[in-house]
Amino acid sequence: MTNTPNISQYQQQFVSQIAQQKLPHALLLVGHQHVGKLALANWLVSLLACLTPTKEHNACGQCKHCLLVAQSTFPDIKHIAPNGRNIGVDEIRQVSNFIEKTPLLSAYKSVVIEDADKMTVAASNALLKTLEEPTDDSFLILVAQDINALLPTIVSRCQQVFIKAPIHDEQRTDQNKPSALNSSHLPELSDEEIATEYQAFIAAFSAFVFEQKPINKVLPILLATPHNWRWLEKISSDWQRAINGWETASDAQLITKQACETLGKDKLWQLYQLTVSCIQHQKTFIQSNDQFEMEKYLTQIKTITNHEE
Ligand SMILES: [Zn+2]
Structure with a gap:
């Protein structure tokens, strides 16, 4: 062996x-x-x-x-x-x-x-x-x-x-680190067309969370892809990495980090938890209505980020 x-x-x-x-x-x-x-x-x-x-x-x-x-x-x-x-x-x-x-x-x-x-x-x-x-x-x-x-x-x-990745010492000390944070790589993003779609998806979701863009402007973009919930999980966990400094930051990540800091660790953590629980909820209810779930999710995010519409 x-x-x-x-x-x-x-x-x-x-x-x-x-x-x-x-x-x-x-x-x-x-x-x-x-x-x-x-x-x-x-x-x-x-x-x-x-x-x-x-x-x-x-x-x-x-x-x-x-x-x-x-x-x-x-x-x-x-x-x-x-x-x-x-x-x-x-x-x-x-x-x-x-x-x-x-x-x-x-x-x-x-x-x-x-x-x-x-x-x-x-x-x-x-x-x-x-x-x-x-x-x-x-x-x-x-x-x-x-x-x-x-x-x-x-x-x-x-x-x-x-198969779990080997645990390194620095990871052991991060008690709060969510397990899904290892999912930084999504196989579909190696497809150029889907990767472009993903960039538009991030832009729309970021504008909603950080710049108070209205729900009706971002909802169609978030509903346009079958990958939406997995992408939301990736984005919200990437934001956890950014704000906690778990990764060497590229230029793009530095901009993300600044945006994340304006919202604060607590709110971002709530957003991450909300995302994970919405995904779990949908796995339990096979016949969930995607539009209804997404609207509910965005409304709950607004409660977290405290912006009125
Ligand atoms: Zn032999």
Whole structure:
């Protein structure tokens, strides 16, 4: 196993599940960028393939299977990653065909789907069929950053493993630091068009919070994107970072910091809490009306920031 403390706990979990022959046939490893989730997936499939694993539960790196794994030519492991921006239905059909076949060299076939949250809808539906008919001799490992971007029916058919980032000393001292503050990276923002939309979204929401723009001016902009609540969570948590000085500030962040300071820590903290509780509320009530919820949210923000309309 590795010396990375945040990864070794999951490795121990998998090793004991393998020993009890209880390793789930579908795993979903979720975590932020660079947290080690792909390394964990690769460690697991290499271990499953190895003929003579070490006492420390690593693949030996020397047996016939390990040598083929190292050359990426081991026939019972398949890797899938986005081809361009997405993972399409053709790639997932290859996975389904692969899963249906008998393993050639080892006792198991393993598939790693990297960036599984980038599957198209058609690809997701194809994968769902495979997940609904699990085979005893295969392991499917999905690796993703954004669990919300996956079909709930896919998520529910996998054992979910949330990989936490290693805790640094300076983070331990920030007792009040909200957990969602790690979500600074949203995968959809790598799309240029969506990133532009996001900038307009921030501008509208900032104008409402800091400059008392009326609700009816910002509401249409906030309702125009399906990402609105996740973006509101990101913005309000970014403001927490800015005002608490948790990040090295860029020019844009310095301007944000000044705006945040005019409102004050307490009000911004209330705004963050309100955002999180609105999002939780909507997860509980599936049929919530987005416009109604958003208007209610903005009205509550006005109560926090004390501006009349
Ligand atoms: Zn080996």
